[in-house]
Amino acid sequence: MFSAESVRGLVADVPSRVEPLIREALDHFWKARCNASEGTRESAITAAVATPPARFAFDVFEEADLNPDVLSLPNLRFISRRLLFDLVSELIQEV
DSSP states (O other): OOOTTTTTTEEESSHHHHHHHHHHHHHHHHHHHHHSOTTOHHHHHHHHHTSOOGGGSTTOOOGGGGOHHHHTSTTOOEEEHHHHHHHHHHHHHHO
């Protein structure tokens, strides 16, 4: 049903798979904000959107997404890693 090629760039939409990615995205934006000088924090966050961590690339695949325990879940869906990163960036920019 699912293969490495068919889920490339995607992540299983389950808390155990999505939560670490959300944390990584939050850390990415927090570091950009903390490293920016006063008055440039918003632009630093905007610039950080263009340089996502490697796990958010369109061609990333992680074996954990094809773990039998994950694949056996009812109504399993996959979501775009980059879309998840962009969603976190939108939320950060609203705060």
